[in-house]
Amino acid sequence: MSLLTENTKILKFLELVGRLKHEKRTGWVLCDIAECESIAGHMYRMGLMTFLLTEETNTTKLDRFKCLQIALVHDLAECIVGDLTPHCGVSPEEKHRREDEAMKIITELTGLAGNTMYELYKDYENQSSPEAKFAKDLDRYDMILQAFEYEKRENAPRKLQEFFTATEGKFGHPFIQGLVKELYKQRDEFEKTHLLNGNA
Template sequence: MENFFAFADLLRSLKTTKRRGWVLRGVHDPESVADHMYRMAMLALTVDTTKCNVSREHCAKMALVHDLAESIVGDIAPCDNVPKEEKQRREMDAMKHIQELLPAEAGAEVLALFEEYESGQSPAACLVKDLDKFDMILQAYEYEKADKRPGGLQEFFDSTEGKFKTELVQGWVAELRTKRTEWIERQTTCTSPQ
C-alpha cells in the first residue's frame, strides 16, 4: 500500500504544479499540469476515428501520461536552459521510478505510453503531440481573453507555427486562429480613439 500512496501523492503534485510558461508570463491563476493533461485526454476522446487511424482510448491514456514525469522533475521550460538530452534523461529516470510504484502490468503500460509519446513516431503519438500544442495555444487564447490582453501571448502561437502534423488538429488550429484574429480585431476597434 505504501507505493499506492506514494503514487497518489505524485498525482496530487500535478494538481498543484502550475504550468511554468504561464507563470513566467504573469498569467493570473495559471492552470496546473493536471489541468492540461485532463483537457488533452478529453480532447482525445472526441477524435473522429474515421479521420484518424488511432484508438481514442489509447490517445487519452497517452495524454494522461505524457507529463507524468513532471510530478518529480517539475515543469522544465525552455528558458531553464536544460539541454534536451538532460531533460529526457531526468524524465526517463522519473518514469522508471513511477513504474516501480505501480503494479507490474500498469507500470509497464505507463512507461510504454510515455516512451511512445516521446518517440513521436506512431500515429497516436503524432496526434497526442498535436493535442499538446493545440491545448497550449487554446489556453493562451483563453488567458488573453480572461486577462484582456489581445495578442499578449503571441509567442505561444508563433512557437507552434507549422508544427502541427495531423489534418484534424490543423483544422482546429485554423479555426482557433480565425476566432482569435476576429477577437483581437474587435478588442482593438473597441479601444481605438475615435
Template structure:
C-alpha cells in the same frame, strides 16, 4: 510489520501522492508570462484527454491516445515542468523524465499498469506512431487554446505561444481546429 499486500498498497498510495503534485504544479510557461491563476499540469493533461476523445480518425487507436494524454507529463510530478527557457538541454530533460518514469514503475512494483504508463510515455517521447504524433499535436493545441483564454481573462498578448507552434500541426482535424482558433482569436483583437 507489513504484509506484501499492505506494502503494495502503501506503494500505490505513495504513487497517488506523487500524481497529486500534478494538480498543484502550475505550468511554467504561464507563470513566466505573468498569468493570474495559471493552469496546473493536471488541468492541461485532462483537457488533452478530452480532446483525444473528440478525434474522429478510425486509423488511430483513440483509447491509446486518451491514455497517452493522461501520462505524457506524468514525469513532471517528480521533475517539474521544464520549459525550453529553463537552461536544461533537451537530452537532460529527457533523461530526468526517463528516470522519473522508472521510479514510478518501481514504486508500482513493475505492475502491468506501470509498464503501460512507461510504454505510453516512451511512445510519446519517440513520436514515431500516429497516436504519438496526434498527442503531440494536442499538447500544442491545448496550449494555444489556453493562451487564447488567458489573453481574454488577463488582457495580454501571448503571441510567443502561437509563434512557437505555427506550422507544426500534422493531424488534419487538429489543423482545422487550429485554423478556426486563429480566426476566432483575430476577431477578438
C-alpha cells in the same frame, strides 16, 4: 510482493501524481499569468479531446483509447522534475534524462501497470506511433487554446504570441488542423474587436 507492500507503493504513486493537480505550468508562470492552469488541468483537457475522435473526425483510424492513455501519462514525470521549459536553462538531453529517470521511479511503484505507462511515455517521447503524434498535436493545441483564453481574460490581444509562433505549422492531424484554423480565426476577430473599441 505482499498486498500490503503493493498498496503502500500504490499510495506513494497516487501521492506523487496528486502533485500535478497543484503544480502550475511553467510557461504561464514565466509570463506572469495569474491563476494559471496546473499540469493536471492541461492533461485533463488533452484527455477529453480524445473523445472528439469520432467516425467522422478520426479519418486516420487512430486508436482513441491509446491516445487517451498517452495524454494522461505524457507529463507524468513532471510530478518529480517539475515542468521544464527551454527557459529553465536545462538542455533537451538533460531534460529527457531527468524525465526518464523520474518515469522509472514512478512506474516502479505500480508493477505491470507501470510497465504500460512507461511504454506509452516512451512512445510519446520518441513520437513512434500515429497516436503519439496525435497526442503531440493535442499538447500543442491545448497550449495555444489556453494562451488565447488568457489573452481574452486579460483583454490583451497577442500578449502570448510566442506560444503561437512556437507551434506554427507543426500540427499534423487534419482534425486538429481544422481546430487550429478556427482558433486563429477567433483570435483575429478578438483583436479586431479590441481595436474597434479603442483599446489600441
